[in-house]
Amino acid sequence: MSRQSGILVQNAQQVVLVCNNGEKYLTRKAMQDLAVLHDASLVIGRNGLIEAVGTVDAIQSQYQDTVFDRVIDASGMCVLPGLVDAHTHPVWVGDRVHEFAMKLAGASYMEIHNAGGGIHFTVEHTRKASEEELFECLKKRLQRMIRAGSTLVECKSGYGLNLETETKMLRVIDRARRELDIDISSTYCGGHSIPKGKTVEETVHDITNTQLPKLKQLMLKGEVHIDNIDVFCEKGVFDLESTSTILQAGKEMGLHINFHGDELHPMKAGELGAKLKALAISHLEEVSDDGINDMAIAKSSAVLLPTTAYILRLKSPRARDMLEAGVIVALGSDFNPNAYCFSMPMIMHMACVNMKMSMSEALAAATINAAYSLGRSQTHGSLEVGKRGDLIIINSPRWEHLIYQFGAHQELIQCVIVRGKVAYENKNCLGYY
Ligand SMILES: N=CN[C@@H](CCC(=O)O)C(=O)O
Numbered sequence: 001m002s003r004q005s006g007i008l009v010q011n012a013q014q015v016v017l018v019c020n021n022g023e024k025y026l027t028r029k030a031m032q033d034l035a036v037l038h039d040a041s042l043v044i045g046r047n048g049l050i051e052a053v054g055t056v057d058a059i060q061s062q063y064q065d066t067v068f069d070r071v072i073d074a075s076g077m078c079v080l081p082g083l084v085d086a087h088t089h090p091v092w093v094g095d096r097v098h099e100f101a102m103k104l105a106g107a108s109y110m111e112i113h114n115a116g117g118g119i120h121f122t123v124e125h126t127r128k129a130s131e132e133e134l135f136e137c138l139k140k141r142l143q144r145m146i147r148a149g150s151t152l153v154e155c156k157s158g159y160g161l162n163l164e165t166e167t168k169m170l171r172v173i174d175r176a177r178r179e180l181d182i183d184i185s186s187t188y189c190g191g192h193s194i195p196k197g198k199t200v201e202e203t204v205h206d207i208t209n210t211q212l213p214k215l216k217q218l219m220l221k222g223e224v225h226i227d228n229i230d231v232f233c234e235k236g237v238f239d240l241e242s243t244s245t246i247l248q249a250g251k252e253m254g255l256h257i258n259f260h261g262d263e264l265h266p267m268k269a270g271e272l273g274a275k276l277k278a279l280a281i282s283h284l285e286e287v288s289d290d291g292i293n294d295m296a297i298a299k300s301s302a303v304l305l306p307t308t309a310y311i312l313r314l315k316s317p318r319a320r321d322m323l324e325a326g327v328i329v330a331l332g333s334d335f336n337p338n339a340y341c342f343s344m345p346m347i348m349h350m351a352c353v354n355m356k357m358s359m360s361e362a363l364a365a366a367t368i369n370a371a372y373s374l375g376r377s378q379t380h381g382s383l384e385v386g387k388r389g390d391l392i393i394i395n396s397p398r399w400e401h402l403i404y405q406f407g408a409h410q411e412l413i414q415c416v417i418v419r420g421k422v423a424y425e426n427k428n429c430l431g432y433y
């Protein structure tokens with residue numbers, strides 16, 4: 001009797017495993033030297049996990065008696081792990097296209113923020129929105145991310161700044177995690193800004209004495225799921241001490257520390273994150289040399305966000321210094337109303353051009369290292385047997401086209417598979433020409 005299995009992706013020109021020895025992250029030279037199979041096939045079992053990956057011949061003989069639910073011919077194409085977006089703010093209403101115009105005319109991010117715009121503008125609108133309305137927005141945005149190849153996305157709250165709206169946002173993220181064909185890492189970011197009319201002290205007190213204890217109860221009851229805690233550590237927002245207080249309170253609840261630091265001003269966020277054993281620190285445009293060294297030793301990953309420097313016309317983070325020091329470098333889109341970008345292929349391209357990363361480094365940063373930054377690299381971020389069946393098939397004979405062709409992912413990404421299920425298929429994909 002014949003065996004049965006899930007999906008066979010066969011005859012691919014290249015299957016980019018990224019790594020194949022159970023590595024939890026890649027640094028330095030290992031990021032240059034990704035594991036790639038040529039003329040290869042891959043099998044995802046009905047349990048949604050990768051069952052086998054190898055040369056076309058090897059898979060053919062191993063599975064000759066197997067009937068698959070679906071066979072995908074990837075002749076002339078490349079298979080890559082699903083992309084991991086390590087930093088997004090996707091739950092909000094009220095776009096800020098008017099602020100984009102202000103920034104183009106010369107206003108800085110903090111000028112707009114201090115004048116009551118920026119995060120405050122989004123908070124005002126998000127507080128008024130219904131849970132259903134927020135879910136519909138999030139759903140559309142996540143679908144756009146899937147179409148751009150992301151299969152695991154970090155999603156932050158942070159446009160509530162009070163218990164009611166932060167909880168509403170986290171419930172919306174949790175619903176997306178349960179209902180949509182995409183994996184989510186959920187981040188409580190109640191420390192995203194100081195709410196209007198409050199002091200830093202009052203805000204820290206509210207977060208540590210009201211919001212976090214209540215969220216802990218909801219987590220225990222299974223009403224909400226949170227993975228990470230985040231704070232915007234920045235001059236005029238949360239200083240080092242208040243950041244540390246909030247992050248430690250979150251860590252005591254079992255959350256991973258994953259915060260915004262050293263973005264617009266040097267704050268010694270790299271040093272603080274390393275001391276607190278943060279899993280991830282984002283931005284780091286202004287990180288110090290000591291911060292870089294401490295992060296390398298502590299294995300606190302650097303989540304670099306090329307859109308920030310691009311949109312705000314700032315200097316880019318020192319990716320090369322971090323890579324040379326052995327920091328675990330990851331990438332994120334930073335999708336938010338200030339930086340409206342869903343596309344990790346574009347992020348990788350920008351990381352290569354503006355931050356001087358190689359294409360291999362950028363792919364490692366957008367897969368295995370981004371998964372590490374979310375504590376998920378045991379299950380995500382590479383195409384290895386036993387890991388999640390999350391992959392993308394691109395219509396080009398070399399995987400690098402996904403990065404090289406700036407803004408062309410919609411003509412390259414033929415298929416996105418999440419947990420062994422086809423989450424997106426582009427039958428009209430024109431290909432790499
Ligand atoms: N810097 C803080 N947070 C976001 C921006 C959020 C917003 O402006 O709405 C970021 O990562 O870029």
Ligand SMILES: [Zn+2]
Nearest residue numbers: 087089260334
């Ligand atoms: Zn952010």
